[in-house]
Amino acid sequence: MIDSSVAVSCSNCSVRRLCLPAGLSQADIDRLEQVTRRKKIVKAGETLYRSGDPFANLYAIRSGSFKTVVIAADGDTQVTHFALPGELLGLDAYSSRVHPSYAKALEDSSVCLLPFTQLEILAHQVAALQQQIYSIFSEELRQENDILMLLGKRSADTRLAALLINISSRYSRRGYSHSEFVLSMPRTDIANYLGLTAETVSRLFSRFQRENLIKVSGRAVEIVDLVGLSELAGTHCGYDED
Amino acid sequence: MIDSSVAVSCSNCSVRRLCLPAGLSQADIDRLEQVTRRKKIVKAGETLYRSGDPFANLYAIRSGSFKTVVIAADGDTQVTHFALPGELLGLDAYSSRVHPSYAKALEDSSVCLLPFTQLEILAHQVAALQQQIYSIFSEELRQENDILMLLGKRSADTRLAALLINISSRYSRRGYSHSEFVLSMPRTDIANYLGLTAETVSRLFSRFQRENLIKVSGRAVEIVDLVGLSELAGTHCGYDED
DNA sequence: CGCTTCGTTGAACTGGGTCAACGCGTGTGG
DNA sequence: CCACACGCGTTGACCCAGTTCAACGAAGCG
Numbered sequence A, B: 001m002i003d004s005s006v007a008v009s010c011s012n013c014s015v016r017r018l019c020l021p022a023g024l025s026q027a028d029i030d031r032l033e034q035v036t037r038r039k040k041i042v043k044a045g046e047t048l049y050r051s052g053d054p055f056a057n058l059y060a061i062r063s064g065s066f067k068t069v070v071i072a073a074d075g076d077t078q079v080t081h082f083a084l085p086g087e088l089l090g091l092d093a094y095s096s097r098v099h100p101s102y103a104k105a106l107e108d109s110s111v112c113l114l115p116f117t118q119l120e121i122l123a124h125q126v127a128a129l130q131q132q133i134y135s136i137f138s139e140e141l142r143q144e145n146d147i148l149m150l151l152g153k154r155s156a157d158t159r160l161a162a163l164l165i166n167i168s169s170r171y172s173r174r175g176y177s178h179s180e181f182v183l184s185m186p187r188t189d190i191a192n193y194l195g196l197t198a199e200t201v202s203r204l205f206s207r208f209q210r211e212n213l214i215k216v217s218g219r220a221v222e223i224v225d226l227v228g229l230s231e232l233a234g235t236h237c238g239y240d241e242d
Numbered sequence C: 001c002g003c004t005t006c007g008t009t010g011a012a013c014t015g016g017g018t019c020a021a022c023g024c025g026t027g028t029g030g
Numbered sequence D: 001c002c003a004c005a006c007g008c009g010t011t012g013a014c015c016c017a018g019t020t021c022a023a024c025g026a027a028g029c030g
Helices: A026-035 A116-125 A127-153 A156-173 A187-194 A198-210 A226-233 B026-035 B116-125 B127-153 B156-173 B187-194 B198-210 B226-233
Strands: A039-042 A047-049 A057-063 A066-071 A077-083 A101-105 A109-115 A180-182 A214-217 A220-223 B039-042 B047-049 B057-063 B066-071 B077-083 B101-105 B109-115 B180-182 B214-217 B220-223
Touching: A026 A116, A026 A127, A039 A047, A057 A116, A066 B127, A077 A187, A077 B127, A109 A116, A116 A127, A116 B127, A127 A156, A127 B066, A127 B077, A127 B116, A127 B127, A127 B187, A156 A180, A156 A187, A156 A198, A156 A220, A156 A226, A187 A198, A187 B127, A198 A214, B026 B116, B026 B127, B039 B047, B057 B116, B077 B187, B109 B116, B116 B127, B127 B156, B156 B180, B156 B187, B156 B198, B156 B220, B156 B226, B187 B198, B198 B214
Parallel strands: none
Antiparallel strands: A039 A109, A047 A101, A057 A109, A066 A077, A066 A101, A180 A220, A214 A220, B039 B109, B047 B101, B057 B109, B066 B077, B066 B101, B180 B220, B214 B220
């Protein structure tokens, strides 16, 4: 499973500016690389970790994308995140020492393993890294607030609009087009994430297209009227659009 | 606003076992107390911090309760937490250095101020405290997952049942009865939190009483049939029932 | 090819929202 | 000390957004 031939250093990793704190010296980066050397390839549909797995690593996504899913006692599931390159998985496992959710690759993906105990030790020595960890935790909490807001009281069209804008801004953040992208997840996952049904999501895609907000062809999306879509979404949940 | 006469040491604080990591030495506790000496009284309806306030402190609730609320760009609000004694407020403000939500006291309350920069320094010196901070962050994320699950696909009765069980277990954790308690928040806040309307919540309280799951009288709740209520809630979201 | 998964669309149904009335407690001012 | 108002909770009647059920086309894959 673990392919060390994939090993690429942090300093030339395509997502480095998202993973690394700004103020790290070259020496610090070198030390971080010692900790993060192991990479892993995960094929589409494979799980990165399962619910109940012992917590050992955080995972930084280098390429591809994942969904994280929690399973209720009655077997019902809830998609809690769509994770894109440069984002971190596994933070919610620290306190219980067990992953409360599972992460499944939506497409062929590669991740960087961050053994948390080693990271902890390094963070203890490098203040900037420590702060970066706090910052990631905190940012994660803030984003959850946005999702709560979305699921709490919003109509179906608002939810989908907000998701599209969110994903758009996250793609643009990593340097890709913010107006054209290919969703890596099926409609059912989008529906589950938004607390809707796949049918409703499908109808909304059609309606958005009819209203000239977007163009859709399967999973390929082009945002035609960003302003209109943002208005629908209510501007909040725009996250950080650099 | 800040009343230092309220100052009580951590070592005899009634919620200490919730705030403090297990493995702290007396010397470490003494040092922590240096950092956490300032207390604040917040009357019912007053805000502890507002959305947009600069991030300076975390707040540990000593007594009373709070709701945290995020405000969307369009002015719509979402209650994201009900915080009870022993719980921590303000973690989501670290990354942006600004509170993304506001916290309002649901009843007369008192909190303990934790200046984060000082806490950070201390945590750097005391590993157990560092781990406790990670743990609290992580636990917070895990709990958000549960709430997401709730708002995602659950019916109204399931949501309310899950909230009641959640609150019950949190009260029992701090040593109070898990079967009888007084909700400190109005119906409208419960409804907002659960993504429902006050009318629906009210009807559900009535229905639960009719079905002999609970007894309600205004905000006073007695859980009559915990098993039945748990089944309705789907067992998930039971959190930690010690 | 046939089979399965995915997306779309239509038609009918329903859970929860909306609107409106009312009751109860509390606080306030005459 | 009472009258009145205001906030909060409850209940009823109606309605609609989104679900459910079902059919069907398209795309990926053995």
